[in-house]
Amino acid sequence: MQATGIAALLSLWEAACQTVDISDRPVTIVDYGCSQGRNSMIPMRKAVDVMRSRVDASIPIEVVHTDLPSNDFSSLFEALISDPNSYMTGSSDVFPLAIGKSYFAPLLPPGRVHLGWSTWSLQWMSTNAIDAPDHILAGMSRSPAVAAAVAAQQASDWECFLTQRSREMRPGAKFVAGFTARANAETxxxxxxxxxxxxxxxxxxxxxxxxxxQEQVTIPIGLRSLEDIKAPFRQSGSFAELALEHLDLVKVSDPFWPEFEGSGDRLAFARQHADMTRAWSGPLLAGVAPASCEQTAFVDELFSRFERRLSEDPKPHEPYMAAVVLSKKPQ
Ligand SMILES: C[S@@+](CC[C@H](N)C(=O)[O-])C[C@H]1O[C@@H](n2cnc3c(N)ncnc32)[C@H](O)[C@@H]1O
Structure with a gap:
């Protein structure tokens, strides 16, 4: 699913790479919320290729991957060597770096970044604002108190993220992001x-x-609407010297559904979705497991029941993704 959403962003990313001012060297590209980097290879390769096509082949390019300190950066560096899609394969003068720090804080010196990229990350809140009594995802609770706390946290996180990124972007720099969002009531x-x-x-x-x-098992994710994303820009048309160049909502198709329609194999379809969901939520769920349960046993039990439920009532999973392009005011 992540890869399907990323594919939908690639034309926006390519346009940003083609038009960003790269008169200063080295060119700095930052991948915010990289995880193990598997889904970063294609967009980073695209950026390197476009830079090479715009100027001479030896222009030095640094690619900075950032995530939380707990991230598995070893797998990222391993993937840079062994992943068949690695942007390092056949490249020269490309310098990968990593930063283990939350992107709600400054990550790089002011004016350093030419291009920023972030996928499937900005829906995570900086903190668990409130536990939801009626849903596993804070942003899907129907409780007015939870909805208000999530909206306030998401608004403040978005402004904080924009302010931090603006400081480290060069004049004329571009930032492209895709993250889970909502279409009015539907997510x-x-x-x-x-x-x-x-x-x-x-x-x-x-x-x-x-x-x-049960109530304490809450995933701190909120789903912004397009209006929420536009909010900081509404008053003056810009925010922290950033302009919102592009914003739309993409319905991401279910990568496993066509195979299921062909095979009718409910168990395989359920397993694919359970594995994918566990990959992004499992570590968080282990951390909020009840004290009375062993963490791995709790997550195993939850996902085994989840998988069974999915197999009993298969449906296409088609989440909404906000596609966002920002640009920093030119000098
Ligand atoms: C679902 S993964 C997405 C990984 C990758 N970008 C992709 O598209 O497949 C979300 C990533 O965002 C990271 N993340 C969440 N909050 C973050 C924060 N405040 N600062 C940096 N990274 C964060 C998580 O640790 C996780 O690796």
């Missing part, structure tokens, strides 16, 4: 995460956790 996550919450409720019903423990 596209209703089926998948509804079943995850129901699997947790099944565990409570079977006495594996209390009601209070």
């Amino acid at each position: 596209g996550w209703e089926w998948l995460l509804g079943e995850l919450w129901s699997a947790l409720a099944d565990m409570r019903r079977d006495g594996l956790l209390s009601e209070q423990e």
Whole structure:
């Protein structure tokens, strides 16, 4: 699913790479929220290729991958060597670097960055603003108190992120991002995460956790609307010297659905979705597991029940992604 959304952003990214001012050297490209880097290879390769086509082949390019300190950076550096799609393969004068620090803080010296990229990351809140009593995802709760706390946190995080990025971007720099968002009331996550919450409720019903423990299992993700994303820019047309060049909502197709339609294999379809969901949420869920449960056993049990539920009622999972392009005011 991540790769499908990234493919939808590539034309915006290529246009940003083609038009950004690269008169200063080295060219600095930053990948914010890189995880293990598997999905960064194609966009970073695209950026390197466009830079090479615009100026002479030996222009030095630094590619800075950033994520939280707990991120598995070893796998990222391993992938740079061994992944068949690595942008390092056959490249020269390309210098990969990594920073383990939250992007809600300054990451690089002022005016350093030419191009910024971030996918499937900015929906995570900087902190768990509030536990949701009625959903596993904070941003899908129907509680007015939770909705208000999530909206306030997401608004403040967005302004903080924009302010930090603006400081480190050069005049004329560009930033392209794609992250989970909502189309008014609909998010596209209703089926998948509804079943995850129901699997947790099944565990409570079977006495594996209390009601209070169930409530504490909250994923701190909020889903902004396009209006929320535009909000900081509304008053003056810019925010922190950044202009919102492009904003739209993309419905990302389910990468596993065509195969399921062909094979009818419900178990395989459910396993693919359960594995994908566990990959992005498993570490967080282990961290909020009830104290009475062993963390891995808790996550194993939850995802085994989740997978069973998905196989009983397969549906296409089609989340919305906001596609955003920002540019820093030229000098
Ligand atoms: C779902 S992964 C996306 C990885 C990759 N960009 C992709 O598109 O596949 C989200 C990543 O964002 C990172 N992340 C979340 N909050 C962050 C923060 N405040 N600062 C830096 N990285 C963050 C997570 O650690 C995780 O690696």
